[in-house]
Amino acid sequence: ILNVEQSPQSLHVQEGDSTNFTCSFPSSNFYALHWYRWETAKSPEALFVMTLNGDEKKKGRISATLNTKEGYSYLYIKGSQPEDSATYLCASVAPGTYKYIFGTGTRLKVLA
Amino acid sequence: DSGVTQTPKHLITATGQRVTLRCSPRSGDLSVYWYQQSLDQGLQFLIQYYNGEERAKGNILERFSAQQFPDLHSELNLSSLELGDSALYFCASSFTGVGTGELFFGEGSRLTVL
Numbered sequence: 001i002l003n004v005e006q007s008p009q010s011l012h013v014q015e016g017d018s019t020n021f022t023c024s025f026p027s028s029n030f031y032a033l034h035w036y037r038w039e040t041a042k043s044p045e046a047l048f049v050m051t052l053n054g055d056e057k058k059k060g061r062i063s064a065t066l067n068t069k070e071g072y073s074y075l076y077i078k079g080s081q082p083e084d085s086a087t088y089l090c091a092s093v094a095p096g097t098y099k100y101i102f103g104t105g106t107r108l109k110v111l112a
Numbered sequence: 113d114s115g116v117t118q119t120p121k122h123l124i125t126a127t128g129q130r131v132t133l134r135c136s137p138r139s140g141d142l143s144v145y146w147y148q149q150s151l152d153q154g155l156q157f158l159i160q161y162y163n164g165e166e167r168a169k170g171n172i173l174e175r176f177s178a179q180q181f182p183d184l185h186s187e188l189n190l191s192s193l194e195l196g197d198s199a200l201y202f203c204a205s206s207f208t209g210v211g212t213g214e215l216f217f218g219e220g221s222r223l224t225v226l
Binding site for chain 2: 031
């Protein structure tokens with residue numbers, strides 16, 4: 001069973017703060033790692049897909065890194081804005097399967 | 113707009129009933145995934161289809177079934193409904209379906225079983 005864990009479960013930050021969250025997955029059973037952003041009353045939207053150890057992806061103020069040897073990925077948000085408030089989900093895919101297994105997400109609230 | 117269409121958006125029904133949720137994938141996408149999100153739970157993978165064939169199965173109950181039709185739309189059938197089946201059901205589509213393609217999610221179908 002592929003167990004994907006995310007921490008923290010939720011956090012509040014002040015506008016302008018930088019923050020980061022963690023996604024952990026079984027390093028022995030890895031094929032791809034996805035990050036999604038899920039705003040309230042909307043549907044999840046893809047942020048990044050990473051497959052290689054050491055991968056780093058960036059989109060505006062949001063970036064992600066991947067460590068497949070130790071089984072974790074970090075998502076960073078620089079200079080948080082109220083519009084960054086959302087739940088951030090990660091999903092891991094194991095080799096030979098086609099299942100995107102999601103963590104329970106990190107709920108971010110950016111206070112103005 | 114992700115391009116994935118789910119109907120109905122909301123559905124209220126009684127225990128023991130049967131419902132069908134429909135999903136039209138994004139144009140060109142061959143793979144459809146179904147997820148269930150219950151209260152305080154994450155997205156639970158139910159089943160995946162690729163070009164009409166079942167490709168992967170998650171913890172989908174025997175009371176639930178799905179299929180993908182030749183035009184690539186998919187239906188999720190939920191029968192003998194129980195209170196615990198109340199949830200938000202998401203459909204997502206992907207072009208490749210092999211795990212490296214991003215998923216495009218529909219807006220979900222919220223099922224309430226009374």
